[in-house]
Amino acid sequence: MATTFNRRTLLRGSAAATALAISPLTRATPAAAALGARELPRGREFLIQGAYIMPLGGAADLPRADIHVRDGRIAAIGANLPVNGIDVIDAGEMIAMPGFVETHWHLWNTTLKGMIRKGVEYFPLKQAFVRHFTPEDFYVANKVALAEAVNAGMTSVHNFSHNTRSPAHVDAELKALAESGLGGRYSYGWTDPIPNTQIQQDEDIARVKRQWFGSDSPFGGRVDLGVAVRGAMYTARDVYEPEINAARKLGCPVTMHIGQNKRRYTSCAQMRDEGLLDANMLLIHGESQSERDREAIAAVGASVSVSMQSELRDQEDGDIREQLLQMAAKKINLCCSIDSDALGVPSQFDNMQIIWNLGIPWRGTPSEKLPAFDLRQVLDMATINGARAFGREKEIGSLAVGKQADIILVRATDLNMIPVGDVDSTVVRHGNPSNVDTVIANGRVLKRGGELIGIDVKALRQSASASLHRLRERAGGQWTPPPGGPRF
Ligand SMILES: [Zn+2]
Numbered sequence: 001m002a003t004t005f006n007r008r009t010l011l012r013g014s015a016a017a018t019a020l021a022i023s024p025l026t027r028a029t030p031a032a033a034a035l036g037a038r039e040l041p042r043g044r045e046f047l048i049q050g051a052y053i054m055p056l057g058g059a060a061d062l063p064r065a066d067i068h069v070r071d072g073r074i075a076a077i078g079a080n081l082p083v084n085g086i087d088v089i090d091a092g093e094m095i096a097m098p099g100f101v102e103t104h105w106h107l108w109n110t111t112l113k114g115m116i117r118k119g120v121e122y123f124p125l126k127q128a129f130v131r132h133f134t135p136e137d138f139y140v141a142n143k144v145a146l147a148e149a150v151n152a153g154m155t156s157v158h159n160f161s162h163n164t165r166s167p168a169h170v171d172a173e174l175k176a177l178a179e180s181g182l183g184g185r186y187s188y189g190w191t192d193p194i195p196n197t198q199i200q201q202d203e204d205i206a207r208v209k210r211q212w213f214g215s216d217s218p219f220g221g222r223v224d225l226g227v228a229v230r231g232a233m234y235t236a237r238d239v240y241e242p243e244i245n246a247a248r249k250l251g252c253p254v255t256m257h258i259g260q261n262k263r264r265y266t267s268c269a270q271m272r273d274e275g276l277l278d279a280n281m282l283l284i285h286g287e288s289q290s291e292r293d294r295e296a297i298a299a300v301g302a303s304v305s306v307s308m309q310s311e312l313r314d315q316e317d318g319d320i321r322e323q324l325l326q327m328a329a330k331k332i333n334l335c336c337s338i339d340s341d342a343l344g345v346p347s348q349f350d351n352m353q354i355i356w357n358l359g360i361p362w363r364g365t366p367s368e369k370l371p372a373f374d375l376r377q378v379l380d381m382a383t384i385n386g387a388r389a390f391g392r393e394k395e396i397g398s399l400a401v402g403k404q405a406d407i408i409l410v411r412a413t414d415l416n417m418i419p420v421g422d423v424d425s426t427v428v429r430h431g432n433p434s435n436v437d438t439v440i441a442n443g444r445v446l447k448r449g450g451e452l453i454g455i456d457v458k459a460l461r462q463s464a465s466a467s468l469h470r471l472r473e474r475a476g477g478q479w480t481p482p483p484g485g486p487r488f
Contacts, residue, residue, distance in 0.1 A: 034090040038449035041087040045070045051091035051409065052423060053077065056098055056376075057384045057398025061423065067096060069405040072443035077401055094409035094437060095423060097379075098398050099155025100348035101386025102184065103305040104255070104284045104337035107159050107173065108133060110141040110148075111468050113341035122314070122343050130163055130192045132474040135172040140460075140467045142176035147455050148346045149182060152433035155406035155441040156184035156386065156396060158305075158337065160228050160255055160284070163192045167204050174212050181441050183222035183406070185390055186212075187255045190228070196235050202227075202246045209250060222404070222442060224253070224390065226282070231256035232266040237274065244276050253280035253391070258304075260285045261316035272296035282389050284337070285311065286327070287318020298330040303389035305337045308354035309344025321358045325367040328359075328377070335386040348382040349431045355381065356428050375424035409438035411450075461488070 034049070035041065046069055053062040055077070068076040115125055133141075142159075149157050159177060164170050174186060188208060190200040205227060212218070213225045227247035231240050233256070247254045259265040269292040271277040279301035286304050289297070297304060304327060311320040327334055336351040338344065359373030387397025395404050410427060412420050414435050420426045439447035446453055465488060472481045 034088045037090075038451060040445050040448055040453065041089065043087070044072065044443055045075075046087040046089060047081060047083055048089045048091045048096055048407065048409070049081075049083075051094050051096035052412065053399065054095055054097040054379075054423060054427070055399035056379055057393075057400065059398065059400065067399065067405075067407060069407070069440065069443050072405055074399060074401055074403050074405050074407075077399060089409070089438065091409050091438075093411060093413045095412050095427060096399065096407055096409055097427070098383045098396070099406035099408050099439065099441060100153050100382050101335070101384075101390070101397050102149065102154045102157040102337055102348065103282060103303075103335045103386045103389050104158050104160050104307060104339060105145065105346075106162055106340045107142045107145040107157075107176075108138050108161060108163050108169075110145040110341040111137065111464055111471060114468075116342055122310075122340065125342065126340075127193075128479060129471055129475055131165075132471050133163065133165065133169070135166070135168040137467045137471060138169050139172040139176055140463045142173050143179075144460055144464050145341060145346065146176055146180035146182060147452060147457070147460060148341070148433075150180065150439050150441075150446045150452060150455070151436065152347045152349070153408040153410070153436040153439055153447075154346075154348060155182060155408070155439065156222075156390070157182055158185040158187065158226075158255070158282070158390075160187050160189065162189035162228055164189050164204075165191055167207065170204065170208055174208070177223060178218040181444050181446050183219070183396065183404075183441065185224050185226050185253075185255075187226035187228040188252075190230060196230070197239065199239050199242050200229070202243075202250065205247075205250060205252070209252075220442075224392075227252045227254050229254055229256050231258065232271060233257055233259050233264045241274065241276060253282065254278075255282040255284065257284045258286050258289065259318075260287050260311060260314045261318050262288050263316065268293040268302075269296040272300060277302055280391065284339075287311065287315045287320050287323050289323060289327075291326070294327055294330045294332065297327075298332050301333070303333040303335055303385070305335045305386075305389065306351075306355070307337045307339035307344065308351045308358075310339040312354070313343065321360075321362070322365055322367050324355065324359055324373070325361060325370045328373065329370050333385050333388050334381050335389045336381050347433050349427075349433065352378045352382050352428045352431075375422075375428045378428050379424060405440055405443040407438075407440040408436055411435045411437045 048067040053065045065079045066081040068081050188205045209225055229243045244254055265288045277300045281302040283302055283304045338346045356378045361367045361370050384397035387393040396406050416430050417426055437450055469481050472479045
């Protein structure tokens with residue numbers, strides 16, 4: 001039988017107990033009340049006990065306190081809350097914080113994540129495969145991405161679906177999202193390829209709104225329907241204006257890429273002058289935005305989402321570091337995102353770490369006198385700012401009484417986290433998805449004891465490998481699966 005070395009086992013040793021008792025993150029909890037490390041609460045009401053609570057959203061940390069979850073909401077936060085017979089999750093070694101809010105992710109192409117290599121960059125890869133995805137391929141890709149999201153502590157994601165090939169493809173993505181238990185946004189995009197002179201028709205968006213976002217929606221108000229447009233990066237005003245107006249008529253917030261370089265660039269100042277920029281807009285990237293553009297974004301109150309690994313790889317002639325500092329100086333609501341599994345690790349920890357490391361003024365550049373990003377600012381970007389970008393900051397993005405119970409417990413005792421000094425610094429600069437012990441979305445436990453609940457990773461791997469194999473066969477030529485290739 002395997003021996004497990006958990007905290008309780010170690011505490012039986014007196015020397016270890018003395019050493020471990022020093023940190024406020026290792027408070028012992030009465031064993032009788034606590035669930036086992038991998039046990040799930042029996043109902044919709046439970047207590048997270050003894051955590052270091054980082055509520056974010058401007059609230060002060062509570063070094064050792066409890067969170068009472070009831071019917072998907074946070075019923076109370078405070079020290080020594082009464083147990084009253086409900087199940088207790090021992091969080092004595094954990095940092096409790098809001099689930100991460102992800103704000104731009106093309107989930108459909110997750111299957112291509114291992115295909116970037118020498119001579120194969122993201123855009124040519126995407127174009128080679130874009131026509132070959134079936135609804136089943138979409139479903140599998142979404143299932144993998146959403147499992148990764150849960151694993152990494154995201155409780156909301158934004159599926160920026162820019163390859164909506166047919167109603168069946170859309171339904172496959174929405175089915176996966178509904179099954180995941182996560183919240184966020186689904187933005188209906190366009191069929192790729194579509195001529196840049198052609199307006200994307202919106203009949204199916206109206207169908208999706210009725211079918212998936214009506215009174216009997218499986219999302220229960222936790223996912224909203226947006227529209228993704230190609231925008232001025234790809235189309236002229238006679239295309240993007242009617243597309244944006246059609247989305248507005250349906251009551252759907254609009255999202256669009258605004259460019260990672262000068263070659264592909266949308267002037268937000270021009271769009272504001274055209275009356276086409278508004279506070280509900282979620283703008284993606286933005287390396288080449290000018291001072292006038294930033295003023296326009298700030299004036300209307302739109303949000304900007306950055307995907308750091310994608311920015312670094314694809315910025316070409318932009319400067320994401322300078323841009324982030326300049327946008328922050330304009331008080332633009334900055335949030336962060338994954339973009340595509342093929343472009344980077346699906347982890348808000350990675351986004352936070354890169355932003356903090358890059359977010360410093362450089363001598364001899366216009367940012368010279370601007371303040372560096374601080375740790376709390378970066379934590380907000382991965383949580384509450386994303387909630388603001390969705391217009392849902394009263395519901396998600398921070399821990400507060402009455403808010404949705406979207407909570408993650410991050411193990412503070414793992415090797416890469418110890419010894420914990422400044423907690424913000426530890427989470428932003430040292431955390432990674434493997435430290436996420438527990439994920440709770442809308443009060444439902446999706447990960448516990450470091451293991452995904454209800455997700456068969458082996459079955460997922462087999463489906464994803466088979467999907468990639470079929471895609472490669474359909475794409476043919478240089479993409480044909482090589483004999484003797486990896487057999488995973
Ligand atoms: Zn993108």
